[in-house]
Amino acid sequence: MATWEDVVAIASKLPRVEESTWNRSAPSLTVAGRSFARLRTEAEGALVLMCDLSEKEALLATKDPAFFTTPHYDNHGSILVQLDLVDQDQLAELVVDAWRITAPVRLRRDWELRHLM
Numbered sequence: 001m002a003t004w005e006d007v008v009a010i011a012s013k014l015p016r017v018e019e020s021t022w023n024r025s026a027p028s029l030t031v032a033g034r035s036f037a038r039l040r041t042e043a044e045g046a047l048v049l050m051c052d053l054s055e056k057e058a059l060l061a062t063k064d065p066a067f068f069t070t071p072h073y074d075n076h077g078s079i080l081v082q083l084d085l086v087d088q089d090q091l092a093e094l095v096v097d098a099w100r101i102t103a104p105v106r107l108r109r110d111w112e113l114r115h116l117m
Contacts (some may be wrong), residue, residue: 002083002091004039007047010095011037015111017099036102037095040080047081048073050098055079066090077101 004027011017011029020035022028028038036050046068051059056079059067066085073080081094100108 002086002088004047004083006088006091007037007039007083007095010092011099014096014099014103015107016103031099031103032107034102036098045082047083048078049081049094050077050101051079051094052101053077055097 008019008029014031016031018030020028020030022035022038026039026041028035030036038048040046040048053075056069056077059079060069064085066082066087068080068082070080079094081091083091086094100112103111
């Protein structure tokens with residue numbers, strides 16, 4: 001079972017990630033001041049991760065209960081993730097992808113040159 005601490009550990013390996021809060025209440029992660037992951041309130045549950053709309057559609061199409069959306073997030077480039085249901089490897093991939101989508105272009109390119117080539 002994944003936790004917020006697991007998300008933070010994954011993200012901390014990426015450049016310029018900082019822990020922050022969303023609306024001064026929910027824990028979040030930022031890169032260069034831009035949020036790419038946040039924990040929803042305890043009442044709402046789940047993790048919000050930035051993603052491409054095509055990736056969101058693909059994840060939802062799998063019918064995997066780890067991934068869902070709500071009307072508030074429809075047509076928005078983010079996916080809701082149930083941490084207690086998501087596979088750890090898939091979570092790591094999604095966190096990195098969320099960082100890549102949000103990071104400034106130069107930072108992302110520099111990281112990709114070092115890690116993907």
